[in-house]
Amino acid sequence: MYKSIASIVIAAPLLWGACGGSFPPPTQRMADAQAAERSARELGANNVPAAQLSLKLAQEQIADAKQAMSAGENQRADSLLIRARADAELAVARTREMTARVDGQEAVADSNAQATTNVGQGAVK
Secondary structure, eight states: OHHHHHHHHHHHHHHHHHHTSOOOOOHHHHHHHHHHHHHHHHHTGGGOHHHHHHHHHHHHHHHHHHHHHHTTOHHHHHHHHHHHHHHHHHHHHHHHHHHHHHHHHHHHHHHHHHHHHHHHTTOOO
16 A cells, blocks of 8 residues: 555656646737737727727737747746737727727718608608
């Protein structure tokens, strides 16, 4: 019995060291975060006040993650990139929401203008 306990005590640190070695560079998360940030910029998040902060946070977190990866802090970089992608996607959503709201207001205004034109031409209200 003591031999089995001793072998577990000796083998356990070796197994933990093998499993928890180094955290791989989060290259896929970097690509995902950068793509989401680029999408937000291309949709015009810089021009939407509700989306500007989220976009700025995503950009800062991507820059911080690059520095962390250079320093070998891949786990920290991974966490930053998860947050960066979420912030960039939030900027995308807020930009789309604002665009939809403006488009809806323009559609209502166009409809009202057409109704006025129709009444002016003798169409039944």
